Amino acid sequence: xxxxxxxxxxxTDGILVLGPMAGVTDxxxxxxxxxxxxxxxxxxxxxxxxxxxxxxxxxxxxxTAESERPVALQLFGENAEVMSEVAKRIEELPFDILxxxxxxxxxxxxxxxxxxxxxxEPKKAGAVIEAVARAIQKPVTxxxxxxxxxxxxxxxxLAKIAEECGAAAVAVHGRTREQYYSGKADWEIIRxxxxxxxxxxxxxxxxxxxxxxxxxxxxxxxxGLMLARGVQGDPWLxxxxxxxxxxxxxxxxxxxxxxxxxILRHAKMQLDFKGEYLGIREMRKHVAWYTTGYPHSAKxxxxxxxxETFAELEELLEEYVAETEG
Numbered sequence: 001x002x003x004x005x006x007x008x009x010x011x012t013d014g015i016l017v018l019g020p021m022a023g024v025t026d027x028x029x030x031x032x033x034x035x036x037x038x039x040x041x042x043x044x045x046x047x048x049x050x051x052x053x054x055x056x057x058x059x060x061x062x063x064t065a066e067s068e069r070p071v072a073l074q075l076f077g078e079n080a081e082v083m084s085e086v087a088k089r090i091e092e093l094p095f096d097i098l099x100x101x102x103x104x105x106x107x108x109x110x111x112x113x114x115x116x117x118x119x120x121e122p123k124k125a126g127a128v129i130e131a132v133a134r135a136i137q138k139p140v141t142x143x144x145x146x147x148x149x150x151x152x153x154x155x156x157x158l159a160k161i162a163e164e165c166g167a168a169a170v171a172v173h174g175r176t177r178e179q180y181y182s183g184k185a186d187w188e189i190i191r192x193x194x195x196x197x198x199x200x201x202x203x204x205x206x207x208x209x210x211x212x213x214x215x216x217x218x219x220x221x222x223x224g225l226m227l228a229r230g231v232q233g234d235p236w237l238x239x240x241x242x243x244x245x246x247x248x249x250x251x252x253x254x255x256x257x258x259x260x261x262x263i264l265r266h267a268k269m270q271l272d273f274k275g276e277y278l279g280i281r282e283m284r285k286h287v288a289w290y291t292t293g294y295p296h297s298a299k300x301x302x303x304x305x306x307x308e309t310f311a312e313l314e315e316l317l318e319e320y321v322a323e324t325e326g
Contacts, residue, residue: 002246005040005200005224008139008168010070010096012224014039016213016238017171017202019228020074020101020143027063028269029286032262033231034068037238040224041071045101048077048086060273064095072097072141076104078113078124080131091136097168098138100129102158103145105177116177119148119158126161133166143171143204146189149178155189156196163197170197171226174205181229190220202226210237210244217245233289235262256294256325260317263290267313280307287313295324 005012018025018033020042025033030041043061050058064071073095077083087098102125104115111117118125133140142162147153159170172193174185185205194201203222207213208230216225231237240251254262266286270279287304291297300320307313 002242003223005169005202007040007097007141007200010139012039012070014242015224016040016241017224017226018042018231018238019171019204019226020045020099021228021232022104022106023285024232026060026270026273026282027065027068028266028273029235030068030071031065031269032235032266033238036235037242038227039070040097041068042099042226043071043073043095045074045076045104048075048079048083051075051086051090052082062090062093064093066094069094070096072099074099074101074143075132076101076109076114078118078128080124080127083128084131084135087132087135087140091138096138097141098132098136099141099143099171100132100167101143103143103171103173103177105145105180110177116145116148119144119154119177120152122154122158122161125158126165129162129167130165139168140166141169141171142167143173145173145175145177146179146186147176150176152176153186153189156192159193159197159201163199167199169200169202169223171202171204171224172222173226174203187216187219190216190222194221194223200224204228207241208237210241210250213241214245233286233292253293256321259290259294260321263287263317264314267310271310276309280309280313283313296320 003015017040018038022044025044046061102118109115144158146155162170172190174187190203200223202224203216203220204226207227213225243251267283270282284305288301303316
């Protein structure tokens with residue numbers, strides 16, 4: 001039987017987690033990943049200040065679907081009072097876990113003292129976690145990085161603080177803030193966090209193949225695996241990992257016809273969610289990711305970047321499949 005994660009009162013039906021990615025893990029994409037076997041889904045990160053001051057743009061980020069649950073709603077912010085007040089305000093929304101982002105490396109977030117900047121201030125980070133955990137009944141989790149700079153790999157220390165302050169689980173990305181997404185993720189730090197705390201530890205960073213997933217489990221002993229950039233354009237990575245962990249057998253990536261069907265289904269969901277104008281523009285980057293590694297896809301991407309309607313996208317994909325398979 002497949003293992004599961006027990007995060008506070010929430011039990012998942014597997015160990016594979018879809019990580020939060022700004023501009024990527026919106027509702028349509030999350031639903032596709034859920035279908036492929038993601039056991040826990042994270043939303044895009046949402047600004048606590050944005051909710052606090054009723055920013056209109058945050059509303060769609062808070063939308064979830066019953067079919068994707070259990071879902072973790074991810075907040076970012078550095079003010080304990082604002083974070084706890086917002087947590088209380090949104091607790092009745094249909095999400096299962098509230099996650100605090102302490103790993104985002106983006107300058108405009110870090111310069112506000114939010115995201116991975118909190119790793120430089122463990123005491124302040126602890127105060128934020130404790131205030132949120134006390135404010136609500138739902139489990140609170142934290143996503144961190146290896147550390148801020150190369151000389152301060154303090155993830156084990158911060159994970160311990162998170163545990164002591166009421167966090168029900170911690171996700172660890174094996175890179176520092178200074179690394180962003182470059183270089184190699186340090187899985188050793190994930191192992192050290194696992195040895196430091198008793199709460200579940202979710203490993204994150206450089207899981208691009210089923211073999212990577214197994215290796216991370218073997219090398220770190222982590223309880224869950226968080227997939228992020230590896231599933232851009234490849235929601236099937238979840239089902240391939242599940243199959244590989246269960247049987248040791250590697251499944252192939254989908255054929256072109258199946259790829260086309262998924263892209264069009266994704267596009268329909270996007271259009272329903274965001275309207276045709278925005279939806280088609282959102283799909284451009286997804287099509288680029290979906291078709292990476294497939295033959296003659298560069299030409300298709302150029303054409304798709306000029307597409308304005310669903311009908312155009314459909315026609316371009318029909319032509320591409322016919323030419324490539326023919």
